[in-house]
Amino acid sequence: MRYKAEVRVTLKHGVLDPQGATVRSALAALGYEGFEEVRVGKLIELWLEAPSEEAARERVREVGERLLANPVLETFTVQVAPAPAARAPVPGRPAGPGEAGGP
């Protein structure tokens, strides 16, 4: 089965957010009143094959912990839903760490 997962990565409470602060002051400079705080996080969408929704969620959660979020700064949440149709193939990429090849 195909699933689409969404990982929302946000800064931990208490961690200063330079991007959010800049957006907030830019909003004020543009004359937008009433914005008290802005936090900028990441929204990572993943499409994957998995035997079940539970399995997909499990896998994405693991990936979130190992790679997608840095526990020193960030927390994350995972949402998974069945994905409708297959999307176009993905760009070929440089091999990640550990892939074949070497000098």
Add this chain to the structure above:
Amino acid sequence: MRYKAEVRVTLKHGVLDPQGATVRSALAALGYEGFEEVRVGKLIELWLEAPSEEAARERVREVGERLLANPVLETFTVQVAPAPAARAPVPGRPAGPGEAGGP
């Protein structure tokens, strides 16, 4: 009233996402099978005062267009909900040249 808005900024379909592609191949290299595509977007959380939920949504949508998303590359969606308690405001900082304003 206090509201919390979430702006999900994602790359338009067809726009290359080198970051997402690199994450995907890193996942493959780490032995995580089945990930077909990964896209990395932004999740912007805003806390604001507004007379009504509708007004808050309107304001955030405008801000999304003018500042938060780059209309050439990105699309965004807005979600608004009443916010429970006030959070500590983040110190504002001056915007440098090129930061404030948008196209």
Add this chain to the structure above:
Amino acid sequence: MKARFGIVVFPGTNCEMDTYHVLTRVLGQDAAYVWHQDRAPDPYDCLILPGGFSYGDYLRTGAIARFAPVMERVAEHAARGGLVLGICNGFQILCEAGLLPGAFQRNRSLRFVCGWTHVRVERADTPFTAACAPGQVLRIPVSHGEGNYYVDPETLARLEARGQVLFRYATPDGEITPESNPNGSVANIAGITNEQGNVLGIMPHPERAAEAVLGSEDGRLVFLSVIRYLSEGRAVRV
């Protein structure tokens, strides 16, 4: 005797040739490149993770590189008490790998910053600073987009108590001021070691300040400290 340096190269590393040049041509040491997929046994006295943009800095700096096979070797080397030096992106990778505490955010300005900075040497009794005087101010350039070092307050207190902060951004006179901090790092931190004192992460580029014709020779002191420590049979332990 010459010290043997291994310079680790990830896809996207771009300061490996500079580091090699300084170690071999300027300082007359032995150096070799170590490929990111290389797990072979380790003949080096000191492993250096040089600057650059491993994996394009995508997702987070160092987040992907830390899974490279070579990182197991770096961890083993460190666990045996071997010296590891991470410069800029190398520092970021060591943090992601958990070999050093903390993490990096984008510079407070949100802009990349390249230019000369001054860093104050907080301790001169470590393998990485033995050739410096305590409190000495070094003129060394930075070049990074995400050099904004963060640790939570408790960890920071622990780092300070154990003397793990080796370098801090400072004025030319050695004063620690907000203006001398190029990126918003907590406590003006520019370089820290692990608890054992054999792994250093430093954000400025000492290899860029090793020849007078390029503007400063202060960066040599970091490498000379390592060389001295190694030649003295690792006598300068923390």
Add this chain to the structure above:
Amino acid sequence: MSELWRQVGLRESEYRLICEQIGREPNETEIRMYGVLWSEHCAYKHSRPLLKKLPTEGPRVIQGPGENAGVVDLGDGLHLAFKVESHNHPSYIEPLQGAATGVGGILRDIFTMGARPIALLDSLRFGPPGDPRQRYLLGGVVAGIGHYGNCMGVPTVGGEVYFEEAYGGNCIVNAMCAGLVAEGGIRRGVARGEGNPVLVVGARTGRDGIGGASFASEELGEASEERRPSVQVGDPFLEKLLLEACLELYETGSVVGIQDCGAAGLTSACAEMAHRGGVGMEIDVRRVPRREAGMLPWEVMISESQERMVVCLERGREDEARRIFAKWGLEAAVIGHVTGDGLFRVRDGEAVVAEVPVASLAGGAPTYTPEKREPAYLAALRGYDLRTLPEPEDYGRVLLQLLASPNLCSREWIYRQYDHMVLLGTVVGPGGDAALLRLPGTDRGVALKIDGNGRYCYLNPRRGAAIAVAEAARNVSVTGAEPVAITNNLNFGNPEKPEIYWQLDEAIEGIAEACRALGTPVTGGNVSLYNERDGEAIYPTPTIGMVGVHPDVGRHAGMGLAAVGDVIVLVGP
């Protein structure tokens, strides 16, 4: 087909010329390939005759115009490849990615020559910075240049920026790159040897940038905003891998020729390589690695996806190449081969979807010599009496005003965002007159500068262009270097207007005069026309990238006043 040729930007006369050259009506794939290759951007239809006026020879010139970059001899067996390129229109639409991909393109031009890039420079023009839109463009362009150059590990060592009303609707983003190659190591964009394989290496091909070359060859306006090609996103990380892989491939000695896939994508890279080699070529689009499903053959052929190269290899060396690219995590796909029939043939598997003579596609575009006329505004300007300007009362205040002008103030805000020190060559970086780089392993150096002055050229294109060359030469020589050659980027409006064509012609004359006088030949460059918005052209803006050789970087002159009591001398006429 009658609508299609118009749609791809061809004139009716050009369409007829194509029919004549190929002896029939072209099919859709063919028309679309002609559309991009015969665009102004690729074919230099309006500038080719004028460019012939430039002096291109000199004792140090190893490679003049006609290749991906020019090359000069620095002595001691070292050559310098250098070139400037524009990315004005893409940067106006999407400043960060537009500028980033511009830098990516000029870097590829240099490493296709066999050279390792050692320096980048940028020449920028925007409208007045008081306007938020212009600040947005400036911020985005600078971030984009930094994003790409910093990640590649190539220092951006110099540049210039000006703000003028005339650039408010059409900014200028020119990037220059220089790279080092050992004598004998130069590669060229040529295909030779019947049966030799042709490969595409690097990124996969997607639908991005389709029609970019034609886009660059028209004025900006409401309509063009609608028709703009999908914006390309640069991947400097992938390009860094491509750079290292290409340099490693050159070491094997198996490369017959190589060219980057820039404007007009595979079509121009393949056809130009075949044209230079006087051979034919056959390409099978099915063998081109794709990033998107369902691409049509013509889309594959004219896509401008970034970070790709076309390589012609010696037969039998394909696996070796594949291994090198795989080591760097990249693909190297054989997509065709060199033929002896002088035809450019595109297959989609079994089916032949295009077949035209290489000489027509890559060399058959017409050139135009439009009418030229001195612009009327000049007469009015000449009538202006400078004596009517009031004498300032307080020169101190004027000085402060000058110092605060965006056109004179410090540029540190910009160059702090560029890594200008990586590679350990930067003896004098941005902030100095010209950049001065130490050559690895020697005490000798190379000085680099990019200069232009659109306002002077607006007032007098011939003098203005000559002044730009002279200014670059002064900047290079005050470091202690001897100027040796230039590259140039001609940023002008629509050449079909007689006044613009006159400006172009005059400016080229001015560059030629100055280069002859200074003994600095032109080894290459780029032409960017149609820099207009709603009919308003930018100032005529030739930018000059000059290189010089320095005998001993340890003894360079600095800019600051060194010591109390030093004598200050004003030299010159």
